Amino acid sequence: MKIKTFIPAVFVAGAMLCSYASVPKVPAGEYLIEGELRNVPDSVVIDLLQEVEGGRTLRVVAKDTVVQGRFAFRDTISGTGPKKLLLFSFSKGFPGTRADVWVQSGKYVKITGDDCLLPLWKVSSEVAEQQFSNDFLALCPSERRQSLEWMAQEYDLMRGKKMQEVNWEKVNSLRAMYEPLDSLIYVAEMNYMKTAPVSAVWMDKYKLYASFLQWNRKFGHEDLIRSLYARMSEADKATAAGREITAYMNLPKSVKVGDEMVDGDLYDLEGNVRHLSEFKGKYILLDFWSMGCGPCVASLPEMEEIAQLYKDKMEVVSISQDSKEQWKSFVAKKNMKGNQWNELRQGNTGLAAAYQVIGIPHYVMIAPDGRVLQVWNGYGKGSLKKKMEELIK
Numbered sequence: 001m002k003i004k005t006f007i008p009a010v011f012v013a014g015a016m017l018c019s020y021a022s023v024p025k026v027p028a029g030e031y032l033i034e035g036e037l038r039n040v041p042d043s044v045v046i047d048l049l050q051e052v053e054g055g056r057t058l059r060v061v062a063k064d065t066v067v068q069g070r071f072a073f074r075d076t077i078s079g080t081g082p083k084k085l086l087l088f089s090f091s092k093g094f095p096g097t098r099a100d101v102w103v104q105s106g107k108y109v110k111i112t113g114d115d116c117l118l119p120l121w122k123v124s125s126e127v128a129e130q131q132f133s134n135d136f137l138a139l140c141p142s143e144r145r146q147s148l149e150w151m152a153q154e155y156d157l158m159r160g161k162k163m164q165e166v167n168w169e170k171v172n173s174l175r176a177m178y179e180p181l182d183s184l185i186y187v188a189e190m191n192y193m194k195t196a197p198v199s200a201v202w203m204d205k206y207k208l209y210a211s212f213l214q215w216n217r218k219f220g221h222e223d224l225i226r227s228l229y230a231r232m233s234e235a236d237k238a239t240a241a242g243r244e245i246t247a248y249m250n251l252p253k254s255v256k257v258g259d260e261m262v263d264g265d266l267y268d269l270e271g272n273v274r275h276l277s278e279f280k281g282k283y284i285l286l287d288f289w290s291m292g293c294g295p296c297v298a299s300l301p302e303m304e305e306i307a308q309l310y311k312d313k314m315e316v317v318s319i320s321q322d323s324k325e326q327w328k329s330f331v332a333k334k335n336m337k338g339n340q341w342n343e344l345r346q347g348n349t350g351l352a353a354a355y356q357v358i359g360i361p362h363y364v365m366i367a368p369d370g371r372v373l374q375v376w377n378g379y380g381k382g383s384l385k386k387k388m389e390e391l392i393k
Contacts, residue, residue, distance in 0.1 A: 023108050031103035033073040035111040048073050049086040082129045095151035102129040117148045132201040139188045147178040203241045210248035214353050247349035261366045262354040266341040283314035286364040288357045290321045291330040296361045299379040
């Protein structure tokens with residue numbers, strides 16, 4: 001999501017008239033996206049995605065296969081306002097990042113590209129938000145292209161392979177090259193945001209950068225990130241994105257090994273408010289997880305096994321990062337037992353922030369006296385049993 005598309009902001013009036021003369025008529029209540037590509041192989045599949053549940057998950061809206069350099073998406077759309085969709089492809093040569101495409105009732109969107117670097121494809125439309133998005137993408141064009149080229153190489157090294165089959169030395173060397181370029185782009189965008197219109201695109205960008213205060217602390221530039229908050233109106237702060245940004249501005253204090261545990265409101269499957277303090281006096285194992293995390297799902301049988309094995313001494317509290325409906329549906333489908341809880345917060349800015357959850361699965365063992373005993377990430381078969389043997393006395 002961090003790199004999108006670019007189209008020059010200035011057009012010659014005559015060129016505009018010539019361009020729009022051939023624009024297809026799109027009925028109210030529909031949108032039409034047409035793509036014309038060069039140097040992109042036929043059979044490449046393009047996905048059209050939509051963010052759901054406040055951007056925490058993505059839903060596939062449609063798929064199309066490139067044939068003779070062309071693809072298209074047409075669908076109905078409710079309301080008169082703009083809606084953000086995302087283009088993506090899992091195909092070889094693509095960098096594994098998405099491009100924003102704004103659609104609106106009765107509007108035509110034209111996409112052109114000269115290679116597989118999808119986030120650099122040119123998106124043209126009369127939707128105002130698309131122009132705002134394109135203005136951001138006019139920044140640092142050479143750095144964006146180089147970063148995406150290295151990113152595409154990284155994804156090609158990883159596609160279709162198991163973790164142990166990946167050449168991690170090569171992957172890490174590519175990341176070491178493109179991450180500094182990405183940081184340069186981030187700073188350029190935030191400096192631009194000091195004067196850019198506070199639009200839906202601006203808010204979307206700021207939500208990403210505000211999240212760095214939790215998820216990407218090594219990036220730094222905290223003062224710059226926080227300074228942009230003053231540009232938001234009270235109405236901006238009242239939106240879903242605004243509330244999430246505000247939460248990132250007010251993250252709880254981080255908990256380290258040896259510190260007293262931090263508690264907060266959690267919700268069980270029946271909607272009851274629950275607290276970790278209910279289990280003080282026993283070991284408490286926190287399991288921060290998501291249904292979209294492969295290792296998290298793989299750990300479920302072993303987690304249930306250790307919960308039963310140590311039930312007299314330990315309580316396992318599984319804290320899902322999924323949306324309410326997805327979480328409840330998945331728990332029911334998998335017939336998951338025990339303490340299945342969820343913070344039901346946008347951005348995971350509560351306990352997940354306090355316990356410094358960056359990657360998942362993320363585990364926190366709390367001792368019977370309420371102090372944090374150990375914190376670790378990741379799962380491999382048998383690892384939970386081994387860890388319990390080390391920690392539970």
